[in-house]
Amino acid sequence: MKGLYFVEPIVAIYAFASFMIYPLVQQYVYRRLWLEITNSSYPVSDNTSRCANTSSNQTSQQNEVQKAASLFSMYSDLFSMIPSLLMTLLLVAYSDQRGRKITIIMPLIGGLIYTLSFLAVSYFELNLYLLIAASFVSALFGGIGTMLGGCFSYVADLCEDGKQKTLRMAVVDMVIGLLAGVASISTGYFLRAAGFNWPFFTSAMFQVVNLLYAIFILEETKVIDQSETVACCRVLHKLVSGIYNLFAGENRKRSWILVLMIVIFSTLSFANTGGLSVITLYELNKPLCWSEILVGYGSAASLTVFLTSFVGVYVFSRCLSDMAIVFIGMLSVVIAMVMVAFAKTTVMMFLVRIPSMFAVMPFPVLRSMMSKVVSKSEQGVLFACVACTENLSTNVASTVFSSIYAATVAWCSGFVFLLGAGLCLIPMTLLGILRCFHPVDSNETEALISDDGTETSDDAPVA
Structure with a gap:
């Protein structure tokens, strides 16, 4: 059976399954820690707020649980950061030689x-730190x-011109937001009706379906040389030489x-993810x-910014430069934070989604801008570096902002968001x-590729 050149279904199912849990x-970690610290059951109510009739002693216990939960999140991020960074760099860069599917399947x-582990801990009530x-x-x-x-390397293989690349990457981001929003809306009702176990199990089933699609249906965009050796030393040599050629x-x-683009991307990601990690x-x-x-x-409302950001990219790209679109998105992040x-109040928290409606625009546009100035044969190395720095910035941001939130929650719980807004001034x-420095003319952009002598013919099929 002939495969399909559509990576969007994988992104959609992945977003739905991930944001379902x-x-x-x-919330699961919070409730387990609440039980351990307060020796009392977690207060579940049909009311929209659980703060009614809260004594000063209960407030002190609540702050203690908040600190413990944020520190748990920090430890989890720290333990996963290094292996994730190394695997991202190796797999995405090596996809230039061995194909993009390995970077999606792994x-x-x-x-x-990860999801099955959460299911096991929840179902058998195992030690929380096994997570x-x-x-x-x-x-x-x-x-x-x-x-x-x-996925972004896969999309870059399929796109012929810069505008198509920008819109297709924006579509990927939009798909993430839409499906994540649907999952987030259902999560609260699912949790109240069935507890934690069924959402974890349902998410695992979706991920199994996604894995089968990626293995058996998704078509490869790169022509794989089966005779090429896959020795570890050769992989590392290709990786190092590819990164050297890209930046030196x-x-x-x-x-x-x-x-400059990667630093802008990573610093903005640091500020944005830091605030979102404790929201x-x-x-x-x-x-x-x-x-x-x-x-x-609230999660669903926040994720509608992916849809509004896609509309923003589609509309603004017709009349504004990429730089202007990125700046509008950054301004949106600052005001929202x-x-x-x-x-x-609850009303004010939902109104925050109005100024944040363009907050996702900078990321697909910056990815497209970077992709435009490298050759087809360097897309994997480029997106490996982008993904690696993004992973590093988001993991460090989660760790740093979680620890800052734990230290400041008692006297100013909103301090971390003001810090995130201030850090946006850097990008x-x-x-x-x-x-x-950046060329604004398409011919000048093409000259950057040809002058470096790395442009190669494109054998990838077009979707």
Whole structure:
């Protein structure tokens, strides 16, 4: 049977399965720690808020649980960060020689292991810290950065021009948001009706289907030389030489442009992910004290920015430059984070989604900008570096912001969001510097590739 050149179904199912359990992970850890620290059952109510009639002693215990939950998240991120980074760099870069599918299949296996581990801990009530070991093991197969790096490389293989590449990458981001939003809405009701076990099991089944599609239906975009050896030393040599040629080639201007773009991408990702990593804990804490239903609706509302950002990219790309689109997205992130820091009511938390409607725009546009200045044969190496730095920035951001939140939650729970907004000034400043170096003309962009002498013919099929 002839395969399909559509990676979007994999991204869609992966997003749905992941965000079905992502809000549950922090809630499950939070409830287990609540039970251990307070020696009392977690207060479940049909009301939208759990803060009513809370004594000062209960408030102190709640702050203690908040600290413990954020530190648990930090430890989990630390244990998974290094193996995930190494596997991302190796797999996505090596996909230039051995095909893109390996970078998609391996993380799907890791995600399935991670979900089944959560199911086992929840069902058998095993030690909570086994989840940290599960994070480490699943990271050995790569992570979401590995899969997305492979998917974006896959898309780059199929696209012929820059505008098509930008829109197709924006579609991938939009698919993530839409399916994640649907999953987040259902999660709260699923949890209240069936507990934690059934959502974890359902997510695992979706991931099995996704893995089968990736293995048997998805077609490879790269022509694989079966006679090529796969020795580890050869893999590392190709990886190192590919990265060296990408950033230390004869075309110094291209090297500086790529470095600047990657730094902008990673610093923005650091600030944005840092705030998002603790937002569920922030919603569970006073004065919001959201129930699981509201947490699900809040996650879904937040993820609609993927749809609005895609619309923004589609509309703005017709009349604005890539630089302007990225700047509008950065401004959206800053305003939204400042509003979250001072949001003390449910209505205000939902209104935050209005200024954040373009917050995802910078990421697909920056990926497309980077992809445009490298040759077809360097897409894997490029997206390996992008995925690696993105993984590093997001994991470090989660660790740093979790520890800062644990230290500041008692006196200013919104401090981390103000910090994230302030850190966004760094990529905004670097974007202004990039504007002085980056070519705005398509012919000039093509010259960056040809001057480096790395452009090769494209044998990949077009979807």
